[in-house]
Structure formats: C-alpha cells, structure tokens
Amino acid sequence: MSYRSAFRADLFAGQTHLVTGGGSGIGRCCAHELAALGANVVLIGRNVERLEATQAEIIEDGGKASFYSVDIRQEADVRETVAKIVAEHGRIHGLVNNAGGQFPAPLMRISKNGWDAVVNSNLTGGFLMAREVLNQSMHEHGGSIVNIIADMWRGMPGMGHSGAARAGMLSFTETAAVEWASFGVRVNAVAPGFIASSGMDRYDPSFAEFVVPQMRGTIPSSRMGDEDEVSSAITFFLSPAASYTTGACLCVDGGSSLNTKLFPLSDHARMPEQKAFHRAVKPQAVLRTLKKDA
Numbered sequence: 446m447s448y449r450s451a452f453r454a455d456l457f458a459g460q461t462h463l464v465t466g467g468g469s470g471i472g473r474c475c476a477h478e479l480a481a482l483g484a485n486v487v488l489i490g491r492n493v494e495r496l497e498a499t500q501a502e503i504i505e506d507g508g509k510a511s512f513y514s515v516d517i518r519q520e521a522d523v524r525e526t527v528a529k530i531v532a533e534h535g536r537i538h539g540l541v542n543n544a545g546g547q548f549p550a551p552l553m554r555i556s557k558n559g560w561d562a563v564v565n566s567n568l569t570g571g572f573l574m575a576r577e578v579l580n581q582s583m584h585e586h587g588g589s590i591v592n593i594i595a596d597m598w599r600g601m602p603g604m605g606h607s608g609a610a611r612a613g614m615l616s617f618t619e620t621a622a623v624e625w626a627s628f629g630v631r632v633n634a635v636a637p638g639f640i641a642s643s644g645m646d647r648y649d650p651s652f653a654e655f656v657v658p659q660m661r662g663t664i665p666s667s668r669m670g671d672e673d674e675v676s677s678a679i680t681f682f683l684s685p686a687a688s689y690t691t692g693a694c695l696c697v698d699g700g701s702s703l704n705t706k707l708f709p710l711s712d713h714a715r716m717p718e719q720k721a722f723h724r725a726v727k728p729q730a731v732l733r734t735l736k737k738d739a
C-alpha cells in the first residue's frame with residue numbers, strides 16, 4: 446500500500462466508508478488513506494472518468510474501492526445509491542460528506558440559479574447523504590459522519606453562497622450530533638482553510654493570481670495546506686480515537702481563522718511598543734470612554 450498514513454494500518458479493516466467527491470482533490474486523498482487503513486471505500490461523484498481513475502489507483506495499491514456516479518443534489522438518486530451500497534456491503538461505518546464547490550463571485554452578481562446550485566451542493570446534498578445513511582444503516586449499528594465545510598467564520602466575502610451553505614452545514618452537524626447520538630452516531634466537521642488541492646485547478650487562473658498574494662498575509666503558518674493534512678483530520682474523526690467527540694469542528698487552516706484584522710500579520714513588526722501605547726492612551730481616558738458607551 447503506497448499511502449503512508451499516520452494511523453494504524455488495520456484501523457478500518459472490514460469497514461465500509463463512503464467518500465463523496467472521492468474522484469478528486471481532498472476526497473481522492475482521503476479515499477486513498479481510508480483504503481490504506483483497510484476500509485472498503487465507496488467513491489461518490491458525478492464524473493465517471495475521475496471516479497474510475499481513483500478506484501483503479503486504490504485497487505492497484507492493494508486496496509478495496511467501488512464507485513457510484515451520483516449527483517448528491519438528487520434525492521431519489523441518493524436514496525437508491527445508499528440502498529445499493531447497503532445491499533452490497535451490509536453496513537455503512539463512515540460517511541465523508543466532502544463533495545461540493547462554488548464559484549468566486551460577489552453577492553451582488555450571484556443569480557438565483559447560481560445561489561441554488563451552490564447551496565444545494567454544499568448543504569442540501571450533504572444533508573440528503575447523511576439522512577439516507579442514517580436511516581438505511583447507521584441508526585441500527587452506529588457510525589461516524591464527517592462534514593467538510595470551509596473557513597467561513599465571520600463571513601466568506603467573494604464566496605457568500607458557499608459561506609452561507611457551510612455555516613448551515615455546521616449547524617446541521619451540531620443538530621445531527623445531538624439527535625443521532627442515541628443511535629451511536631457521531632457527527633463532526635472539518636473546516637479546511639486554503640488547501641493546495643487539485644480542486645483549485647477548476648478555477649480560472651486569474652482567481653489564484655488575485656487571491657494568493659492576499660492570502661499570504663493572512664495565514665499564520667505562511668503556506669497553503671496539503672490534501673493529506675485535511676485527510677488525517679477526517680480520519681481522526683472517523684476513528685475510535687474520537688469516540689467521545691461529536692458535534693465538533695476541527696479547523697485545518699494554518700491558523701487563518703484566528704488571524705485578527707486589528708493587527709494584520711504583515712504589520713506585527715511595525716506594532717508600537719506596549720509602553721508607548723500605554724503612554725498614549727491614559728487609563729482615565731479609557732474609563733471615561735467605557736462609561737460613556739455604557
């Protein structure tokens with residue numbers, strides 16, 4: 446097996462894990478990792494060539510994989526696909542709700558269809574997958590669901606449709622964690638920051654030219670993340686190492702969601718010394734301002 450996971454090699458032996466968007470990028474990487482850990486991996490996506498290619502890579506590596514070409518926004522197709530998987534594998538242990546995407550656009554230029562396409566991909570599709578997996582398998586045996594969201598904290602300017610959908614997915618994660626805990630089902634989320642995945646190739650090159658220089662000054666780790674750094678967070682949530690963790694969200698973002706706009710990273714070297722700052726703002730003056738505001 447060529448994928449070198451940080452986890453134990455037989456962690457998921459005999460288990461069945463579904464990865465939506467498993468034909469490319471983060472989903473493909475995760476499918477490789479789960480297969481390397483012994484899982485039967487079921488890939489879900491729309492593009493058959495990509496799914497076939499990932500399946501072939503996994504099998505060549507000695508792993509087990511199958512695929513279904515499905516649009517996760519189509520309720521009847523999702524229901525039917527999950528039924529086929531349960532019929533073939535008997536039980537679903539894990540679901541990675543990773544399929545999704547968006548197009549960069551300011552809110553004022555997003556059409557109703559554009560909004561719906563993105564919200565249905567990143568919120569409704571994930572809900573449909575999770576509900577069917579729960580109703581058709583996990584409610585009987587338990588399991589683990591991991592929803593991939595995004596760095597949408599305090600809004601997602603330039604991708605507002607996706608931000609709204611991902612924030613919804615986080616709320617869905619928390620509700621499902623509570624409602625499904627009694628079935629032995631854990632539901633968690635992973636929020637990637639700026640990841641150098643093959644998915645980035647799907648944007649016009651002008652997007653990278655515009656965004657990458659701006660990103661540099663906002664990621665404390667000073668680099669983009671890699672697909673395997675997201676995959677290992679997903680694997681953690683699927684594994685027994687997270688057996689008492691549900692409704693949680695793990696940010697895999699090099700600290701970008703913590704970055705404060707008050708002191709942008711590039712300005713740290715030029716920050717005024719603390720002493721000078723205190724001299725400039727007298728405590729009495731601060732108190733007066735606070736009282737006035739109250």
Ligand SMILES: CCCCCCC/C=C/C(=O)SCCNC(=O)CCNC(=O)[C@H](O)C(C)(C)COP(=O)(O)OP(=O)(O)OC[C@H]1O[C@@H](n2cnc3c(N)ncnc32)[C@H](O)[C@@H]1OP(=O)(O)O
Binds near residue numbers: 546548558559639648
């Ligand atoms: C702001 C900086 C943040 C940086 C952090 C980066 C965070 C995220 C990174 C990633 O997610 S990486 C890559 C993930 N993969 C993708 O994003 C896939 C690329 N996108 C798509 O495949 C599609 O856009 C979609 C979102 C899946 C929609 O595809 P679908 O086939 O359902 O839609 P269409 O039928 O083509 O169109 C429906 C509707 O949407 C409008 N639309 C589609 N693309 C664009 C566009 N580029 N610009 C404007 N509008 C678009 C399309 O015109 C249709 O609307 P109407 O014309 O009918 O009104």
Ligand SMILES: NC(=O)C1=CN([C@@H]2O[C@H](COP(=O)(O)OP(=O)(O)OC[C@H]3O[C@@H](n4cnc5c(N)ncnc54)[C@H](OP(=O)(O)O)[C@@H]3O)[C@@H](O)[C@H]2O)C=CC1
Binds near residue numbers: 595
């Ligand atoms: N890379 C990054 O920086 C970040 C990525 N993310 C999110 O992580 C996830 C993986 O992204 P990444 O690997 O980078 O990008 P990719 O574009 O490579 O992955 C998205 C996958 O989702 C599948 N997909 C999209 N829509 C549907 C649908 N309606 N039904 C079924 N499958 C669908 C695509 O397959 P197909 O086209 O064949 O259907 C594709 O395999 C996405 O949700 C992405 O938005 C979040 C934050 C940052």
